[in-house]
Amino acid sequence: MAKNKTVFFCKECGFESAKWLGQCPGCKAWDSFTEEPVLKKSNKPAGIKVTREPELLSNIKAEAELRLCSGIEELDRVLGGGIVKGSLVLVGGDPGIGKSTLLLQMCREIVNKSRKVLYISGEESLSQIKMRAERLGVFHGELLLLCETNLELIEDAIGKHSPEIVIIDSIQTMFKEEVSSSPGSVSQVREATSTLMQIAKGIGITIFIIGHVTKEGVVAGPRVLEHMVDTVLYFEGDNYASYRVLRAVKNRFGSTNEIGVFEMQGTGLVEVKNPSEFMLKGRPEGEPGSVVAASIEGTRPILVEVQALICRTNFNMPRRTAAGTDYNRVNLLMAVLEKRAGVQLSDCDAYVNVAGGMRITEPALDLAVTTAILSSYKNIALDNKTVLFGEVGLTGEIRAVNMAEHRVTEAAKMGFEVCILPQANKEHIKAPGIKLIGVRNIQEVMALLRK
Numbered sequence: 001m002a003k004n005k006t007v008f009f010c011k012e013c014g015f016e017s018a019k020w021l022g023q024c025p026g027c028k029a030w031d032s033f034t035e036e037p038v039l040k041k042s043n044k045p046a047g048i049k050v051t052r053e054p055e056l057l058s059n060i061k062a063e064a065e066l067r068l069c070s071g072i073e074e075l076d077r078v079l080g081g082g083i084v085k086g087s088l089v090l091v092g093g094d095p096g097i098g099k100s101t102l103l104l105q106m107c108r109e110i111v112n113k114s115r116k117v118l119y120i121s122g123e124e125s126l127s128q129i130k131m132r133a134e135r136l137g138v139f140h141g142e143l144l145l146l147c148e149t150n151l152e153l154i155e156d157a158i159g160k161h162s163p164e165i166v167i168i169d170s171i172q173t174m175f176k177e178e179v180s181s182s183p184g185s186v187s188q189v190r191e192a193t194s195t196l197m198q199i200a201k202g203i204g205i206t207i208f209i210i211g212h213v214t215k216e217g218v219v220a221g222p223r224v225l226e227h228m229v230d231t232v233l234y235f236e237g238d239n240y241a242s243y244r245v246l247r248a249v250k251n252r253f254g255s256t257n258e259i260g261v262f263e264m265q266g267t268g269l270v271e272v273k274n275p276s277e278f279m280l281k282g283r284p285e286g287e288p289g290s291v292v293a294a295s296i297e298g299t300r301p302i303l304v305e306v307q308a309l310i311c312r313t314n315f316n317m318p319r320r321t322a323a324g325t326d327y328n329r330v331n332l333l334m335a336v337l338e339k340r341a342g343v344q345l346s347d348c349d350a351y352v353n354v355a356g357g358m359r360i361t362e363p364a365l366d367l368a369v370t371t372a373i374l375s376s377y378k379n380i381a382l383d384n385k386t387v388l389f390g391e392v393g394l395t396g397e398i399r400a401v402n403m404a405e406h407r408v409t410e411a412a413k414m415g416f417e418v419c420i421l422p423q424a425n426k427e428h429i430k431a432p433g434i435k436l437i438g439v440r441n442i443q444e445v446m447a448l449l450r451k
Contacts, residue, residue: 005037006035006036006037007035007036008020008021008033008034008035008036009033009034009036009186009187010024010026010027010029010032010033011029011032011033011034011186012024012027012029012032013026013027013029013224014026014186014190014224015027017033020033020035021033034185034186036181036185036186036187037179037180037181037187066084066085067081067082067083067084067085068082068083068085068110068115068164068165068206069082069083070082070083070106070109070110071106071108071109071110071112071113072102072105072106072109072260072271073271073273074246074260074261074262074271074272075102075106075246075260077258077260077298077300078233078246078247078248078251078254078258078259078260079231079233079248079251079253079254080248080251080253080254080255080258081253081254083165083206084206084230084253085204085205085206086200086201086204086205086206087200087206087207087230087231087252087253088193088196088197088200088201088206088207088209088228088229088230088231089206089207089208089209089229089230089231089232089233090171090209090211090225090226090229090231090232090233091103091208091209091210091211091233091234091235092210092211092212092213092232092233092234092235093213093234093235093236094213094235095212097235097236097237097244098235098237098244098262098264098269099169099210099235100124100132100169100210101132101136101268101269102235102246102262102269103119103167103169103208103210104119104129104132104133104136104167105136105137105268105269106208107119107143107165107167108133108136108137108138108139108143110141110164110165111139111140111141111142111143112139112140112141113141114141115141115164115165116142116144116161116162116163116164116165117141117143117144117163117164117165117166117167118144118146118157118158118161118163118165118166118167119143119144119145119146119166119167119169120146120147120148120154120157120166120167120168120169121145121146121147121169122147122148122149122168122169122170122173122174123169123170123173124147124169125147126145126147129145130145135266135267135268136267136268137267137268144161144163149173149174149175149183150175150176150177151174151175151176151192151195151196152176152177154168154174155195155199158199158203158205159203162203162205163205164205164206165205165206165207165208166205166206166207166208167207167208167210168196168207168208168209168210169210170209170210170211170212171189171192171193171196171209171210171211171225172184172189172211172212174188174189174192175188175192176188176191176192176195179191189225190224190225193209193225193228193229194228196209197228197229209229211225226250229250230251230252230253231248231250231251231252231253232248232249232250232251233246233247233248233249234246234247234248234249236359237264237357242263242264242265243261243262243263243264243272243278243356243357244261244262244263244264244269245259245260245261245262245358246259246260246261246262247259247260255298255299257297257298257299258297258298258299258300259297259298259300261275261278263278275300275302276301276302276303276304276410276414277414278356279302279303279304279305279355279356279358280292280303280304280305280414283305283355285384286381286384287381288375288376288378288379288380288381289307289308289309289310289372289373289375289376290305290306290307290372290375290381290382291305291306291368291371291372291375291382291386291388292304292305292306292368292386292387292388292411292416293305293306293360293364293365293367293368293387293388293389294364294387294388294389294407294408294410294411294419295360295362295364295365295389295407296362296364296402296403296406296407297360299403299406301403301406301407301409301410302358302410303387303410303411303414303416304354304355304356304358304360305354305355305356306325306352306353306354306355306365306368306369306372307352307353307354307355307372308350308351308352308353308369308372308373308375308376309349309350309351309376310345310348310349310350310351310373310376310377311348311349312347312348312349313347313348313349318345318346318347318348318349318350319349319350319351320334320349320350321350321351321352322352322353323352323353323354324353324354324355324356324357324358324359324360325352325354325359325360325361325365325369326361329361329366329369330350330352330369332394333366333369333370333373333392334350334373336370336392336393336394336396336442337370337373337374337442339396340395340396340441340442340443341374341396341442341443341446343374343377345373345377348377350373352369352372352373362401363391363392363399363401364389364390364391364401364407365389366390366391366392367388367389367390367391367392367398367420367422367439367445368388368389370392370442370445371388371420371445371449374445374446374449375449378449380449380450382449383418385415385416385417385418386416386417386418386419386420387407387411387416387418387419387420388419388420388421389401389404389407389419389421390420390421390422390425390439391422392442395441396441396442396443397440397441398422398423398439398440398441398442398444398445399422399424400422400424400425401422401425404421404422404425404428404429405428405429405431407419407421408421408429408431408434408436409431411434412431412433412434416434417434417435418434418435418437419431419434419435419436419437420437420439420445420448421436421437421438421439422438422439422440423438423439423440424438425438426438
């Protein structure tokens with residue numbers, strides 16, 4: 001019998017090779033090649049038949065995207081204003097984080113508006129989905145459920161019922177019969193996504209795909225999967241915390257900087273309308289090493305608590321730990337404090353934490369981190385009604401940041417009375433009801449702590 005021909009695919013970028021390679025020439029990833037059988041070739045004649053002529057850009061009329069409200073404001077914010085007709089959306093996240101719960105809640109809101117939705121599950125039975133739906137609330141409309149993994153049968157069901165929204169849970173369980181590899185393999189995931197993309201663009205329906213993630217936190221399967229879809233959403237959060245963050249890492253119809261915040265409760269996911277208030281719950285008062293920073297996620301200002309603990313060590317190598325922010329950035333800021341402010345930290349252990357589990361890496365957090373370190377080191381507490389933001393340079397200067405007025409407005413709304421910010425930003429802000437203190441360098445920040 002003739003041996004079936006196989007090729008090797010890179011799981012990260014989809015690069016194809018006739019033999020196994022230790023490092024992918026395309027994305028430079030190590031040990032990422034997997035062996036897959038060659039797809040059966042079609043008997044259709046070769047050649048490309050051109051059916052459309054190129055058009056001038058000036059002759060093309062731009063049409064606004066048709067958007068459908070999902071009924072969940074936080075989800076609409078991340079999607080860029082609503083669900084775009086004919087789009088393909090990938091939703092990834094850790095197991096049990098709430099991906100299926102979020103999309104089932106979206107289905108409830110949409111079918112309650114007398115719209116047709118088809119929910120296709122390859123992992124749960126119909127009775128399991130029914131039990132979860134009853135926990136989430138009342139479904140006034142008709143939600144179509146289908147347990148199937150064969151894409152040919154799924155395509156027939158979509159053509160027969162003509163839904164406006166289709167949910168695929170999950171892409172790793174779907175398969176095509178002409179592809180001989182097992183479901184979840186590189187070939188199957190790529191072919192399944194390609195088929196769903198043709199369905200979405202061909203008949204103008206929106207398809208949401210749920211994808212499993214690897215231990216590194218990326219969607220399992222070839223990286224080409226993320227390139228093919230229109231939008232990639234990641235559902236993040238700590239399994240031991242109640243809040244969840246929905247973040248867009250790719251969006252052809254909106255910004256990739258927006259986030260949506262949810263809280264997991266017994267009846268499902270509840271939108272957090274005011275993330276600043278949620279993140280500052282339980283904040284200690286009058287404690288050294290605790291400050292409040294004004295951060296920006298997309299267009300939304302969020303106030304978070306930054307904590308620092310500085311203590312002497314008896315070991316030659318002091319310990320450095322950073323949770324919720326960049327570890328290397330914390331080391332850089334500590335070096336600036338030693339050089340420019342004369343603070344001896346080389347014999348101290350340093351622990352920096354962004355309370356609440358939120359991860360923030362923007363430079364505007366620098367001033368809060370340095371102030372928290374100074375506060376803990378000198379054992380001087382900052383006033384509870386003070387908020388900070390600003391970028392710290394290597395020479396100790398405090399540099400301006402973007403969207404400063406939004407940060408100050410959010411701080412005033414939350415009841416803060418003093419805002420320490422870069423002097424360059426203060427000159428262009430008029431915010432009644434809150435005192436603005438502009439600082440130019442680290443030395444001025446230290447002087448404020450002594451008062």
